[in-house]
Amino acid sequence: MRFVIIGGDAAGMSAASKAKRNNPDLDVIVLEATDDVSYSACGMPYNIGDRNRVIDDLVVRRAEVFRSKQGIDLRTGHKVVSIDRNSRKVGYQTADGQSGDVGYDKLLIASGAKPIRPRISGLDLAGVVVLKSLQDGRIIKNFLENSPVRKVLVVGMGYIGLEMAEAFHSIGISVAMIDLSNRLLPFLPEEMAEVVKKELSEKGIEFSLGVGIKSIKQDGAGLLTETTDASVNSGLVLLSMGVIPNSEFAADAGLELGPKNSVAVDRGLRTSDPDIFSAGDCADAFHVITGKRVWIPLALRANRAGWAVADNVTGGSVEIPGILGTAVFKVLDLEVARTGLSFEEALSEGYDVVQETIKSRSRAHSHPGNQTIYVNLVADRRSGKLLGASMVGKEGVAHRIDSIAVALHAGMTVAQFSHCDLAYAPPFSPVWDPMLTGANQLLKKL
Numbered sequence: 552m553r554f555v556i557i558g559g560d561a562a563g564m565s566a567a568s569k570a571k572r573n574n575p576d577l578d579v580i581v582l583e584a585t586d587d588v589s590y591s592a593c594g595m596p597y598n599i600g601d602r603n604r605v606i607d608d609l610v611v612r613r614a615e616v617f618r619s620k621q622g623i624d625l626r627t628g629h630k631v632v633s634i635d636r637n638s639r640k641v642g643y644q645t646a647d648g649q650s651g652d653v654g655y656d657k658l659l660i661a662s663g664a665k666p667i668r669p670r671i672s673g674l675d676l677a678g679v680v681v682l683k684s685l686q687d688g689r690i691i692k693n694f695l696e697n698s699p700v701r702k703v704l705v706v707g708m709g710y711i712g713l714e715m716a717e718a719f720h721s722i723g724i725s726v727a728m729i730d731l732s733n734r735l736l737p738f739l740p741e742e743m744a745e746v747v748k749k750e751l752s753e754k755g756i757e758f759s760l761g762v763g764i765k766s767i768k769q770d771g772a773g774l775l776t777e778t779t780d781a782s783v784n785s786g787l788v789l790l791s792m793g794v795i796p797n798s799e800f801a802a803d804a805g806l807e808l809g810p811k812n813s814v815a816v817d818r819g820l821r822t823s824d825p826d827i828f829s830a831g832d833c834a835d836a837f838h839v840i841t842g843k844r845v846w847i848p849l850a851l852r853a854n855r856a857g858w859a860v861a862d863n864v865t866g867g868s869v870e871i872p873g874i875l876g877t878a879v880f881k882v883l884d885l886e887v888a889r890t891g892l893s894f895e896e897a898l899s900e901g902y903d904v905v906q907e908t909i910k911s912r913s914r915a916h917s918h919p920g921n922q923t924i925y926v927n928l929v930a931d932r933r934s935g936k937l938l939g940a941s942m943v944g945k946e947g948v949a950h951r952i953d954s955i956a957v958a959l960h961a962g963m964t965v966a967q968f969s970h971c972d973l974a975y976a977p978p979f980s981p982v983w984d985p986m987l988t989g990a991n992q993l994l995k996k997l
Contacts, residue, residue: 559583562831565857600718673767809835891939
């Protein structure tokens, strides 16, 4: 049997490796459009923010290792352009312009996502960049090494935009940011978003909300960006406006699509064609709280889904649970995290929503180094169930959010969570952990 995989990053190579472990005789072919496979994309902002590191430090396993040690037919520089379900063939184009196709018995679409690019002039100018692939990271790092960039304009203030603002700031580059939304990190309550705004301002990062981008022009040795508010001069423009699923050829093949044109899959990662699977940033998932289809591209889901596809292709019958969108990221000296539904998301799903935001400490009040931590908890008044959480603070946020995620997977009520036996020691937490304090305050409202 031949198992063909489109895409050679997290989901694709996880599936390829596990399929060969499950069945060493399986014919596994991976078609990857770029020259890079199996790398830590999430580490790129931190690598860019360290001039002493090379971008290829982020490569987890090189292509030749998959070929020589695992027997995977990994073909880099092969961009898939079509899927013919009748003839069971995948059409591709190589980096040198050659065309071809390969037949499959089982197929995995793990083509990931691609950056959103606005329809404006100037996107082809040197110094106008995105950050999604390892090659994007190389381009940015090389540009910074070879050009005297004193200021960067970051267009978009989501996870990656904020991480990259920190990266540029850490190497002494001035940063300006704009975002079309009028709210920063809309999953946060406004008082918690204000904490993030204050951190940006105190570190000297300029930002404007409710501002779009109109055009980019060459201006001497730099760039001039026209926004809906003003003109911005900079040496580099980073477009960080989010991503969309890489699903065009799946749509052209007649496969069912889900939210945001992601590839629709069941809990076993099968598409509307039982011989075609999809996993990673191009595929949808089911939300743990609502049970509805969602598209939330995150790394853990991609790797887990790749494993499940491999098991199903090699004779297993594996279904994976839904997702919560649990995420954490760093903004300068702050940690920001979320899981489950925000207040607005829960309202839109029809819940009778109750929320509570508390301000507490990351350690015992008398212990040196304790920091302010904010916790927002969201619940359903009718059932008492916990629906989601978000946190902001300078320490103690990143791993606390995992406790809430586990509670959401378990379907716990706020009352049940408030009685959880959480660890306490003065260097790590007050006696009443901030999450328990938040739960106790929320119970009063319920």
